[in-house]
Amino acid sequence: MLTSTLPIRIYYxxxxxxxxxxxxxxxxxxxxxxxxxxxxxxIQQDTLLAKKIAFMVKKVDMDCIxxxxxxxxxxxxxxxxxxxxxSLMFSQKIFNEAGELLCQADTLIACVNLDKMKPTAxxxxxxxxxxxxx
Amino acid sequence: MLTSTLPIRIYYxxxxxxxxxxxxxxxxxxxxxxxxxxxxxxIQQDTLLAKKIAFMVKKVDMDCIxxxxxxxxxxxxxxxxxxxxxSLMFSQKIFNEAGELLCQADTLIACVNLDKMKPTAxxxxxxxxxxxxx
Amino acid sequence: MLTSTLPIRIYYxxxxxxxxxxxxxxxxxxxxxxxxxxxxxxIQQDTLLAKKIAFMVKKVDMDCIxxxxxxxxxxxxxxxxxxxxxSLMFSQKIFNEAGELLCQADTLIACVNLDKMKPTAxxxxxxxxxxxxx
Amino acid sequence: MLTSTLPIRIYYxxxxxxxxxxxxxxxxxxxxxxxxxxxxxxIQQDTLLAKKIAFMVKKVDMDCIxxxxxxxxxxxxxxxxxxxxxSLMFSQKIFNEAGELLCQADTLIACVNLDKMKPTAxxxxxxxxxxxxx
Numbered sequence: 001m002l003t004s005t006l007p008i009r010i011y012y013x014x015x016x017x018x019x020x021x022x023x024x025x026x027x028x029x030x031x032x033x034x035x036x037x038x039x040x041x042x043i044q045q046d047t048l049l050a051k052k053i054a055f056m057v058k059k060v061d062m063d064c065i066x067x068x069x070x071x072x073x074x075x076x077x078x079x080x081x082x083x084x085x086x087s088l089m090f091s092q093k094i095f096n097e098a099g100e101l102l103c104q105a106d107t108l109i110a111c112v113n114l115d116k117m118k119p120t121a122x123x124x125x126x127x128x129x130x131x132x133x134x
Numbered sequence: 135m136l137t138s139t140l141p142i143r144i145y146y147x148x149x150x151x152x153x154x155x156x157x158x159x160x161x162x163x164x165x166x167x168x169x170x171x172x173x174x175x176x177i178q179q180d181t182l183l184a185k186k187i188a189f190m191v192k193k194v195d196m197d198c199i200x201x202x203x204x205x206x207x208x209x210x211x212x213x214x215x216x217x218x219x220x221s222l223m224f225s226q227k228i229f230n231e232a233g234e235l236l237c238q239a240d241t242l243i244a245c246v247n248l249d250k251m252k253p254t255a256x257x258x259x260x261x262x263x264x265x266x267x268x
Numbered sequence: 269m270l271t272s273t274l275p276i277r278i279y280y281x282x283x284x285x286x287x288x289x290x291x292x293x294x295x296x297x298x299x300x301x302x303x304x305x306x307x308x309x310x311i312q313q314d315t316l317l318a319k320k321i322a323f324m325v326k327k328v329d330m331d332c333i334x335x336x337x338x339x340x341x342x343x344x345x346x347x348x349x350x351x352x353x354x355s356l357m358f359s360q361k362i363f364n365e366a367g368e369l370l371c372q373a374d375t376l377i378a379c380v381n382l383d384k385m386k387p388t389a390x391x392x393x394x395x396x397x398x399x400x401x402x
Numbered sequence: 403m404l405t406s407t408l409p410i411r412i413y414y415x416x417x418x419x420x421x422x423x424x425x426x427x428x429x430x431x432x433x434x435x436x437x438x439x440x441x442x443x444x445i446q447q448d449t450l451l452a453k454k455i456a457f458m459v460k461k462v463d464m465d466c467i468x469x470x471x472x473x474x475x476x477x478x479x480x481x482x483x484x485x486x487x488x489s490l491m492f493s494q495k496i497f498n499e500a501g502e503l504l505c506q507a508d509t510l511i512a513c514v515n516l517d518k519m520k521p522t523a524x525x526x527x528x529x530x531x532x533x534x535x536x
Contacts (some may be wrong), residue, residue, distance in 0.1 A: 011437055012447075013290055013430045017338040023191040024161035024281065028415045031158070035413055045414075046473035049151060056201070057157040062194045067251065070285040071448035086347035101170060114152060117201065124216060145303055146313075146397045147426065149419035151472040162281045169279055179280075179341035183450055204419040205314035285451060286516060292433070295426035317419060324469070325425040330462045335519065357498040382420060385469065 002133040004037035007075045008094075020067035026103045028059065030092050034109070035075035037090075041129040042045040052114040053123070058087070059108040066102045073097050086111050093118050136267040138171035139251035142208045142228075160237045161194065165225050167210035168243070171224075173262040186248040187257070192221070193242040200236045207231050217264050220245050220253040270401040272305035275361075276342045288335035294371045295328065298360050301344035302377070305358075309365040311396040321391070327376040334370045339363050342361070351398050354379045356389040406439035410476045410496075422469035428505045428514040432494050435478035436511070439492075443531040453517065454516040457524070460489070467531040468504045475499050485532050488513045488521040 008029050016022040034055075035045060048054065068074055076097050082089040085109045094103040113120040120132075143161050150156040168189075169179060182188065202208055209229050216223040221244045228237040247254040257266075271378065272315040272385045276297050284290040301311060302323075336342055343363050353397040363372040390398075410431050418424040436457075437447060437532040450456065470476055477497050484491040489512045515522040524532075 001178060009434075011434050012284045013287065013292065013433065015285035016280045017285070017287050017536070018190070018280065021286050022281055023194070024165070027158035031415065032411075032413050044473060046471070049472060054152045054153075056152070056174070057196070057219070058198055060194065060196045060198075062196075064190070064192055064194075069448070071446060074427070091231045096152045099443060104154075143300075145300050146298070146418045146420065147424055150414045151417035151419070151421050152414065153419050158415065162279070165281065166277075166279050178339060180337070183338060203314070204317060205312060234379065274475045286458070288458075291462070292426045292429035299426070316531060321422045323421075324420070324466070326466055328462065328466075329423070330464075330466045332458070332460055334463075335458070 002079065004033065004040050004078045006033045006076045006078070008032065008076055010068055010070055010072045010074065011132045012070065015070045020069060023064060024096065024098055026064065026105070027063065029074070029076050029094060030090075030107060033078040033092055034107070035091065037078040038126075043126055043129065043132065048123070053120065054090070054112055054114055055109045056112045058110045059107055060103040062103065064103050066096075066100055067095070068102050069113050073098075074102065080130050080134060081106075083127065084134075085121050088096055088122070088130065110127070136213065138167065138174050138212045140167045140170045140210045140212070142166065142210055143224055144202055144206045144208065145202055146204065149204045153205060160196065160198070160228065160239070162206065163210050164239050164241060165223075167212040167226055168241070171212040172213075172260075175267065177260055177263065182257070187254065188246055188248055189200060189222070189243045190246045191241055192244045194239055194249075196237065196239040198237050200230075200234060202228070202230065202236050205252060208236065214264050214268060217256070217261065219255050222256070222264065270347065272301065272308050272346045274301045274344045274346070276300065276344055278336055278338055278340045278342065279389065280338065283338045288306050288337060291332060294330065294332065294362065294373070297342070297362060298358075298375060299346050299374050301346040301360055302358055302375070305346040305348075309401065311394055316391070321388065322380055323377045324380045325358070325375055326378045328373055330371065330373040332371050334364075334368055334386075336362070336364065336370050342370065348398050348402060349374075351390070351395065355384055356390070356398065359370045404481065406435065406442050407437045408435045408455055408478045408480070410434065410478055410509045412470055412472055412474045412476065414472065417472045422471060424520060428464065428466070428496065428507070431476070431478050431496060431505050432509060433490075435480040435494055436492055436509070437492040438502060439480040439482075440528075443535065445528055445531065450525070451516075455522065456514055456516055457490070457511045458514045460512045462507055464505065466505050468498075470496070470498065470504050476504065482532050482536060483508075485524070485529065487523050490524070490532065
């Protein structure tokens, strides 16, 4: 199973007055990780968007284990654990530089036709790539 | 069981190039809802923060059912469904003006001492309020 | 000259690890203020967006005088100080509850056709409203 | 004069329903650029923050010339154009991959003691680095 890893630097924009990363921002990091996972397989989402196709999040189960701090360099690990005709299930983990697990999430993504706002089959070339990656 | 309802207007900042609300922003709306739920019981989180106490999210299970759009006026319903010595479980729902359910989440919040970054007992006056609200 | 005033509550999402509101977020508050200014004159930007017309920021001159803090209730004052065929100049100020000026900005907004990504004349009904407001 | 250059990938989080990068997000990109400029000179802002010192934005003059789009790879150029005892003036430009100038900003930064929320002298080692860089 192929795993993509993306480094993420924590800037002031990511933190809050509690002195740690604001929890909603982990969802941004997970989404960056999924985007770079797809890009490693040469899938560019702006090309999909031009065809009015987008991946939309349907479910997120996130566990926040340990807080990330300002200026830390995190890494996001991304893999696809299952797929159907119009959806993908990603499993992702965020680690700090010491290798400690900070946050993990399972995310169900639907392939959506933006004109109809309805699920649509994932393009064949993406399914092929995902199948190879698993 | 008491429920708090907060109106949320969708601005450009909340949307993305797919034409809908960006998924991470629902976590912001849920957090605003929890803050206003507590404020209705006269619990001000800046007072807690000054004592180095904060509520931190440990788990989120979110379902995104239907997309919210630019300029819509949403409402966030918030209730506490269980509590322990150092944690609260919130159940929240986001509706559009037509009353359609767009998004729902169960969120486990821990009461944390920010100096030690360790769980700490929820202050008694908050527990009393929560107990009355349920 | 008509001035629109919008209350803004500061949530954790708005702050950073320095313990104050993150500077980019003032631009969000100013944009909310402009949106509500227009809405008071019955101009709904989602109707414009459906016609592929949007107001885009061309210039911002912002002064940050005093920091806003977590949980404060701010107010954004908004007025139009000049307008041309395809642009508006807004002057905006953010105050805290004590009436202290925290932040001010002059913002030049262009009316843009999103299909061509070119400036376009501001719709007549908006110019009429703006002229009355000044 | 030394210039630091930082690549920035545009994700869905950065865009809005107008199909372009939301204007407040350029301020995030500029701040990332300043952070990496300082890091190139071995100045780590978390070390400063631990001493209750932070750089705070006092003024921003931003021009938005051309919109950035989803999935583009931008670059942020950063240089210091002047400095005083307790402040720095940065000049920054954002380009797309074709080398077109999208956005530029001059930003006045004050060095602030967070305990007193007052300006404080920039640490000597930073002034030395800045002087060498200019």
